[in-house]
Amino acid sequence: LFTFASFLLFYGPNTYWIYNTGYNKTQGMFDYYPEYYNIATGQSLGSPQRNGWVYTREFENVSVRVDLENKTASITQYRSVVELPTNVALNGTATQSSTDFGGEPSRAIDGNTNGAYSGGSVTHTANESSPWWQVELDSEKTINEIIVYGRTDACCADRLSDYTVTVMDSDSNITFTESYTSVPNPSLSINTNNIQGQIVIIQSNDSTALSLAEVQVLYIQ
Structure with a gap:
């Protein structure tokens, strides 16, 4: 959860994933946002906000919170996820x-x-x-x-x-x-x-x- 929440906080437009080495590797960490994540989280509503060691970011369907000092995270869903037909x-x-x-x-x-x-x-x-x-x-x-x-x-x-x-x-x-x-x-x-x-x-x-x-x-x- 901590890794995924951190990923959601800091993704941007430029990272790509490399699969041909047998494992996943990133260039420009946290910059690529897979399209299928939108199904659950919705689009981002803005950049992450910082308060000391705590970062938060709002999406259409969820709120993401990461505490870097204590290495804890939460993803709170506050809208129902739209099912695909x-x-x-x-x-x-x-x-x-x-x-x-x-x-x-x-x-x-x-x-x-x-x-x-x-x-x-x-x-x-x-x-x-x-x-x-x-x-x-x-x-x-x-x-x-x-x-x-x-x-x-x-x-x-x-x-x-x-x-x-x-x-x-x-x-x-x-x-x-x-x-x-x-x-x-x-x-x-x-x-x-x-x-x-x-x-x-x-x-x-x-x-x-x-x-x-x-x-x-x-x-x-």
Whole structure:
């Protein structure tokens, strides 16, 4: 704790870490602040303050105190840490109304948001009335946000211009449904306000082919 608290007090913009020697070594000690620490501490609110042998420094989520004379330290959390969302669609099962040109439904949950069809990661249904795509999650989740990535090829990007996003819970009750007329450019973020859901459906309201680059379903446990 003492070492980490001291690190938080004195980091700056110029240190780098060397890992290729088999152990961690620093140049310009306490100058590098790893990005992932921000998750717990938040950004610094200023430089460290000194009172004799005691140094303090305030962050968005914590207060750091180090007593160099007695070699004691404390890190006090006074704000809750923001949890990072998980894309639970990646572990789901995707299906769609039909498949054409090799555009399998699983392409929209492969983690690749590339919207060019030549990239091999975009779904494609047949040209039909109200085609649909859906993902069923491994269990019912609290869904915070859905992000839809559309096809970006010039020929076909505007196909996804009138569609409905629906969420159903594990009993197939509709917990969210909304229609959209804006083309994802390249994506559309939908705030679902922490609804419960297990099935996410995207359905075109036109007679056309439905193509999706990626659908992310974000969940905080």
